[in-house]
Amino acid sequence: MRRPHRPAAAVTAFTVLTALAALTACGDGGPGTPGGSGVGDPYFPKAGNSGYDVTHYGLRLAYDPGRRHLAGTATVTARATRKLSALNLDLIGLEVEEVTVGGDAARWSRDGQELTVRPRDGLADGERFRVTVRYSGTPRTLTDPDGSREGWLYTADGAVALGEPNGSAVWFPGNHHPVDKAVYDLVVTVPQGLEAVSNGELTGRRTERGRTAFTWHTAEPMASYLATVAIGDYTLTRTRTPDGLPVHTAVDPQQAAASRAVLARIPEVLAWARETFGPYPFSTAGAVVDRPGDAGYALETQTRPFFPGAPDTGLLVHELAHQWYGDSVTPRTWRDMWLNEGFATYAEWLWREDHGGDTAQQTFDALYQGFDDGIWAFPPARPTSAAHLSGPPVYQRGAMVLHKIRQRIGDGAFRALLRGWASAHRHGNADTGDFTAYVEKRAPGEDFGAIWDEWLYGEGRPRRP
Numbered sequence: 001m002r003r004p005h006r007p008a009a010a011v012t013a014f015t016v017l018t019a020l021a022a023l024t025a026c027g028d029g030g031p032g033t034p035g036g037s038g039v040g041d042p043y044f045p046k047a048g049n050s051g052y053d054v055t056h057y058g059l060r061l062a063y064d065p066g067r068r069h070l071a072g073t074a075t076v077t078a079r080a081t082r083k084l085s086a087l088n089l090d091l092i093g094l095e096v097e098e099v100t101v102g103g104d105a106a107r108w109s110r111d112g113q114e115l116t117v118r119p120r121d122g123l124a125d126g127e128r129f130r131v132t133v134r135y136s137g138t139p140r141t142l143t144d145p146d147g148s149r150e151g152w153l154y155t156a157d158g159a160v161a162l163g164e165p166n167g168s169a170v171w172f173p174g175n176h177h178p179v180d181k182a183v184y185d186l187v188v189t190v191p192q193g194l195e196a197v198s199n200g201e202l203t204g205r206r207t208e209r210g211r212t213a214f215t216w217h218t219a220e221p222m223a224s225y226l227a228t229v230a231i232g233d234y235t236l237t238r239t240r241t242p243d244g245l246p247v248h249t250a251v252d253p254q255q256a257a258a259s260r261a262v263l264a265r266i267p268e269v270l271a272w273a274r275e276t277f278g279p280y281p282f283s284t285a286g287a288v289v290d291r292p293g294d295a296g297y298a299l300e301t302q303t304r305p306f307f308p309g310a311p312d313t314g315l316l317v318h319e320l321a322h323q324w325y326g327d328s329v330t331p332r333t334w335r336d337m338w339l340n341e342g343f344a345t346y347a348e349w350l351w352r353e354d355h356g357g358d359t360a361q362q363t364f365d366a367l368y369q370g371f372d373d374g375i376w377a378f379p380p381a382r383p384t385s386a387a388h389l390s391g392p393p394v395y396q397r398g399a400m401v402l403h404k405i406r407q408r409i410g411d412g413a414f415r416a417l418l419r420g421w422a423s424a425h426r427h428g429n430a431d432t433g434d435f436t437a438y439v440e441k442r443a444p445g446e447d448f449g450a451i452w453d454e455w456l457y458g459e460g461r462p463r464r465p
C-alpha cells in the first residue's frame with residue numbers, strides 16, 4: 001500500500017486547531033486567542049509556536065567567558081497569522097528582565113521553555129509587530145533525547161552555540177522550529193582579544209574600553225537551529241573562491257595546523273557541489289573548528305559549518321552539501337530529517353565516485369550486504385522517536401533511497417533531479433511528501449511505489465537490493 005504523504009494524525013490535529021482558531025478569532029472584534037505553544041512537530045511538540053511568522057531577529061549579545069555570563073536583547077520582528085491575545089516564544093533558562101511589544105511594556109510569564117507575551121492591545125490578523133526581550137544569565141548546555149549535547153557548549157576559552165534540534169532557545173528567545181525561517185542581524189560584544197564568529201557576513205568590528213563588538217548579517221532565510229556564535233581565540237582566514245564568494249574560517253589555534261590543508265579545499269568542494277547541486281544558496285561560506293568539551297559532532301550551521309576538530313574530506317563534503325539540503329531546503333518537521341542526512345550522505349558517495357573512489361553503487365552494495373549496524377532498524381522517513389533522529393537509517397538508508405531513484409531514472413535524470421529539488425524549495429521548507437511528489441512529477445512514466453513502500457516507509461531490510 002502507498003503511504004499517505006502526510007501523517008494522518010498531524011493533519012487531523014492541525015485541521016482541528018485551525019478550525020478552533022477560526023471559530024474563536026473571527027469577526028467578533030474580541031481579543032483574539034493565544035498563539036499555540038508548538039507548531040505541531042511530531043517529535044518536539046513544544047518546539048516553535050503558532051500564530052505568527054518571524055521575519056527578522058535582531059540580537060545584541062554581550063558575553064563574558066570568565067563569568068560564563070550572557071546578557072542579551074532580542075528584537076523579534078514578526079507578522080501575526082491570526083488575531084492574537086498572546087503569543088509564545090521559546091526560551092530555555094536565563095532570566096527575563098523586560099519584554100516590550102512595539103515599544104510598550106508587555107505582561108509576560110514563563111512555563112518550561114514557553115515565554116508567553118501578552119501585548120496590551122492584542123494583535124490583529126496580519127499585523128506586523130516587534131517583541132523585544134531583555135535577558136541574562138548563564139546559558140545552559142542541553143542533553144538531547146539521544147544523549148548528545150547541544151545549546152551553549154563551553155570551550156577552554158569561550159563557547160560555541162549549536163542548536164540542532166532545540167538548543168538555540170538557550171541563547172535567544174524565538175520561534176525555534178525549522179519551519180519559521182528568518183533573516184538575522186547579530187551584534188556580539190566580547191572581551192578585547194577574543195573573536196566572535198557567526199553566520200553570514202561580518203559587517204562591523206569595533207573595540208572600545210576593552211571590549212570588541214562584532215556585527216554579523218545573515219541575508220538569506222535561516223532556520224534557528226542553524227544559527228551559531230563561536231566565541232574564543234581563533235585563527236582567522238578570509239579568502240574568496242575564484243568567482244568571488246567570500247570564505248571565512250575560524251579555527252581554534254590548537255587545531256590550526258591539522259585543519260589548514262583540508263579547509264583549503266573548501267573552494268574546490270564548493271565548485272564540485274555547485275556542478276552537482278546547482279548554485280550555492282548563500283552569499284558567503286566558511287567553517288568553524290573548535291573543541292567544546294561536550295560535543296564530538298559536526299553541524300551544518302548556515303554558511304559556517306562547525307567541526308569538532310580537523311574534518312576529513314568526507315565530513316567537509318557532508319557539511320557543505322547540507323548548505324543545499326538542510327540549510328536552503330529545510331525540513332518542514334523533524335520527521336523529515338532524512339531529507340537532510342540522506343542527501344548529505346549521498347553527497348559523500350557521489351564525491352567519492354567523482355574522485356576515483358568507490359562508485360555509489362559499490363557503497364550501496366556494501367551497505368546492503370554488510371554487517372547490520374542498525375541501518376534497518378526503522379524506515380528513514382519514520383524514525384521511531386526523537387532519540388533516533390540521527391540514527392543510521394536516516395543517514396545510510398536515506399542515501400540508499402536516493403540511490404534507488406537513481407537506478408530507476410538513470411544518471412543524467414538523477415543529477416538533474418538533485419539540482420531541481422534544491423532549486424524548487426530554495427530557501428524554503430519541504431517534507432517527505434513534497435519530495436516523493438516532486439520525483440513523480442519529474443519522471444511521469446515511472447512507478448516509484450515499490451521504492452517508497454520498501455525503502456522509505458517500509459520496516460526492515462528490503463528483500464531485494
Ligand code: TRP
Nearest residue numbers: 164165297298299300319389390
Ligand atoms: N546534522 C549533523 C550532521 O551533520 C549531526 C547532528 C548534530 C544531529 N546534532 C544533531 C542530528 C541533532 C540530529 C539531531 O550530520
Ligand code: ZN
Nearest residue numbers: 318340341344
Ligand atoms: Zn549531516
